[in-house]
Amino acid sequence: MGCNSQNMTFEGVIPALLTPFAEDLSLRLEELTAHAQRLQQAGIAHVVVCGTMGEAASLSVDERRAVIETALATGLTVTVGVSAATTAAVVANVEQAAGCGAYGVMCLPPTTYEATERELHAFYEAVSGALPVMAYNNPEATRLDMPAELIASLPHITAIKECSGDARRIAQLLEISDLEVLIGGDDWALEGYAAGAAGWVSGVANVFPTECLQLQHLIRQGDLEGARKLWPELALLSRLDMDPRLVQFFKAALDATNGYGGPTRPPRLALDEQDMARVRAAL
DSSP states (O other): OOOOOOGGGOEEEEEEEOOOBOOOOBBBHHHHHHHHHHHHHHHHEEEESSSTTTTTGGOOHHHHHHHHHHHHHOOOEEHHHHHHOSHHOOOHHHHHHHHTOOOEEEEEEEEESOOOOOHHHHHHHHHHHHEEEEEEEEEHHHHHOOHHHHHOOTTOOOEEEEEESSSHHHHHHHOOOEEEEEOOOOOGHHHHHHHHHEEEEEEEEGOOOOHHHHHHHHTTTTTTHHHHHHHHHHHHHHHGGGGGTTHHHHHHHHTTTTTTOOOTTSEEEEEEEEHHHHHHOOO
């Protein structure tokens, strides 16, 4: 069935923002503002905060609020990652996001338990209501790869961030549902957009927003040859998105270009020289 493109809730290139910390690991909100403004100047309109890339698990409730409010103050459309270890914690995160004035929420299935279909339905029933919901299929994070039929059956979700790496899943979801399907892994953005994705929740767009927007534009204009020529400029850095150290990689990439990445909070440690060489090669 597919989506009506004029009524989309989650659409386009949506960078998953990193959370900048000082050397003492306190928040550097001024750097978050500066980064968001750079993305705006490049043409980005919508961002996600408090996701994996934003080191959400390391943020306190007050820090989450500060990040959300800082992003909103830039005028960007802000979707908030609300995934947590318990349903009650997820619901509290949703309520916080709504109270701050966020646009939508992004939510993994239960992260500590491989839920049954009945439990998944109850979980997303609990999450829904206050704001539009982008469900998030990430088998690496949850040990659960939701098939297309299950995703299509989830209650009250508007969109799915698909991170299985299977571009066929996008086409199938568009056939059997009205969900907006977003690319959830940078290294298959070319294939995902070609399969009909509505958007891309992206790590690499923090570093190369203009090129990410250009890739989307070329495919939507039917210029697959142009998109294929552009893709090698993004491919090496995009592949780092699928590594467990993706946060360190993209913070290092920002530090190496015109932004501020800064340190990560433990248990994430700074990259060693071998991994820094990967970042330099990708840039």
